[in-house]
Amino acid sequence: MKNLKLVRENIRISLNSIRSHWVRTVLTVSIIAFGIMALVGILTAIDAVEFFLTKNFAMMGSNTFTIRNRSMRVRVGHRRTRAEVYSIITYREAEAFKNRFSFPAVASVSIVGTGTATVKYRSQKTDPNVAVTGIDENYLATAGLKLERGRNFQPIEVTRGSHLVILGNEVAKTLFKHKENPVGKMVSIGPGMYRVVGVLQEKGSSLGFTGDRACFLPLNNVRQFFSRPNMNYSISVMVNHPDQMDAAVGEATGVFRQIRKDRLGQENSFAIVKSDKIANMLIGLTGNITLGATLIGLITLFGAAIGLMNIMLVSVTERTREIGIRKAIGARRKTIRNQFLFEAVVIAQIGGVLGIISGVIMGNAVSMITGSTFIIPWLWVFGGVIVTFVVALLSGIIPANKAARVDPIESLRYE
Structure with missing residues (x-):
């Protein structure tokens, strides 16, 4: 109880x-707050970006992988990951894989028809930037896409190449502005007319790529009406549970090596990309940003520690007579030292709290820009509190010891 009263008294004096x-005090608090704000703010922003990448690049889910003819290439600044490019995946190879892959999973085949299509309905039309993709009946499931209206393609419609279309949400809103039901309506895509059988739920964009500004046609329709030399197909596989991923990838690799006639000991002539691989690659490249942000914050805090030590040394000098009076009436060295340490801690914690609040606000401003969620980085919040406490102790210990060593007789004569 006595110690608690002493702590309260030290805080009141501080x-x-x-x-x-x-x-x-305001200047010192501002420097500390700026250092903590830089540290917490930038790291919060990085957490928000990482959340955004994980959320958007794992659009197909953590239980999906894709077989492609090239590996992923990511470029950030002057750093890039090199992409391996192999021969194209033909329609015959893709269909052979789909038929021979016996693992308990869902496999789909798709092909990009064009990325510059214009879709028209009566007097309404889109800009010439709509992506046309040919898909089979399993594609929506493997791509993590859900229908808002209508239905999926039937296998017979995919085989026949029927003139049917599933519209992305943005395309549907552009063409049907008065909440008109698009299902059953006829739209033109390029030179052909297509009946709308479904509209996808809004998906949102992922670093500029969006499934909302797209339309999906039966696979064989795209093969016929958007044909071009060397059409390259993609194969997507969705397992029932993420724990089955490695086993499924292993079997898919074996099956497709046989289809591609890869010889024993020869490297794969294709790439298998998991749905969250790009996110992990980009998150790995943010390591230097995290290191830089940490260094900026620590350098600023070092300057704040010097400023705090200076204000405490000046405070000791200005309050020499007060210290002498306290010692004359019985205050011990420990009491005087703790008083000045408490003062340093209080100043640092005020700056730390302001810096943490400002940093969280700054970081979540970036989160809003990227379309991520509101993030409170509890690790960095507690880390900021601990860092400011350490800064207070390191910068306050010298002035506190100086105050504790003041001679009471000399200090009473100090003017």
Whole structure:
């Protein structure tokens, strides 16, 4: 109980001292707050970006992988990951894989028809930037796409190449502005007319790529009406549970090596990309940003520690007579030292709290820009509190010891 009263008294004396030297205190608190804001703010922003990448690049789910003719290439600044390019995946190879892959999973085949199509309905039309993709009946499931209206393609419609279309949400809103039901309506895509059988739920964009500004046609329709030399197909596989991923990838690799006639000991002539691989690659490239942000924050905090030590040394000098009076009436060295340490801690924690709040706000401003969720980085919040406490102890210990060593007789004569 006595110790608790002593702590309260030290805090009260610290706050009175802070009010009496508010100009220096404000400057010191501002420096500390800026350092913590830089540290917490940038790291919060990085957490928001990582959440955004994980959420958007794992659009197909953590239980999906894709077989492609090239590996992923990511470029950030002057750093890039090299992409391996192999021979194209033909329609015959893709269909052979789909028929021979016996693992308990869902496999789909798709082909990009064009990325510059214009879709028209009566007097309404889209800009010439709509992606046309040929898909089979399993594609929506493997791509993580859901229908808002209508239905999926039937296998017979995929085989026949029927003139049917599933519209992305943005395309549907552009063509049907008065909440008209698009299902059953006829739209033109390029030179052909297509009956709308479904509209996808809004998906949102992922670093500029969006499934909303797209339309999906039966696979064989795209093969016939958007044909071009060397059409390259993609194969997507969705397992029932993420724990089955490695086993499914292993079997898919064996099956497709046989189809591609890869010889024993020869490297794969194709790439298998998991749905979250790009996110992990980009998150890995943010390591330097995290390191830079940490260094900026620590350098600023080092300057704040020097400023805090300076204000405490000045405070000791200005309050020499007060220290002498306290010692004359029985205050011990430990009491005087703790008083000045408490003052340093209070100043640092005020700056730390302001810096943490400002940093969370700054970081979540980036989160809003990227379309991520609101993030409170509890690790960095607690880390900021601990860092400011350490800064207070390191910068306050020298002034506190100086105050504790003041001679009471000399200090009473100090003017």
